[in-house]
Amino acid sequence: MAKDKKARAETHVTVMALANMLAAIVDAMRDVGVPNDIIHDFLDRLTALNSVSLSGMPAAIMGDFVDVIRGTVADND
Structure with missing residues (x-):
């Protein structure tokens, strides 16, 4: 257990x-x-790569991280 x-x-x-x-x-x-x-393109590419290489809980966790970080970047310049 330890x-x-x-x-x-x-x-x-x-x-x-x-x-x-x-x-x-x-x-x-x-x-x-x-x-x-x-920056949004970078995050899109990261999401795409994660979808190919991760599944289940790891994919969900990384997806959540990307979503939170994406929320800090404005949609327009």
Whole structure:
């Protein structure tokens, strides 16, 4: 049981690291003046790649992260 609990804790850390990395990438794109439509294109491509390589709960979690981050980027310039 202890190994399972430790593995779950490590998985949560990995998931949060991925979310933080994605947010940092989008923040850096915004900081250097990348237009919002290009950022949305990046997020669209990420979603497409995730749909090919992920399924089930991992796909849902990454989809939620992308949706939250997408919500921080305006739809227009």
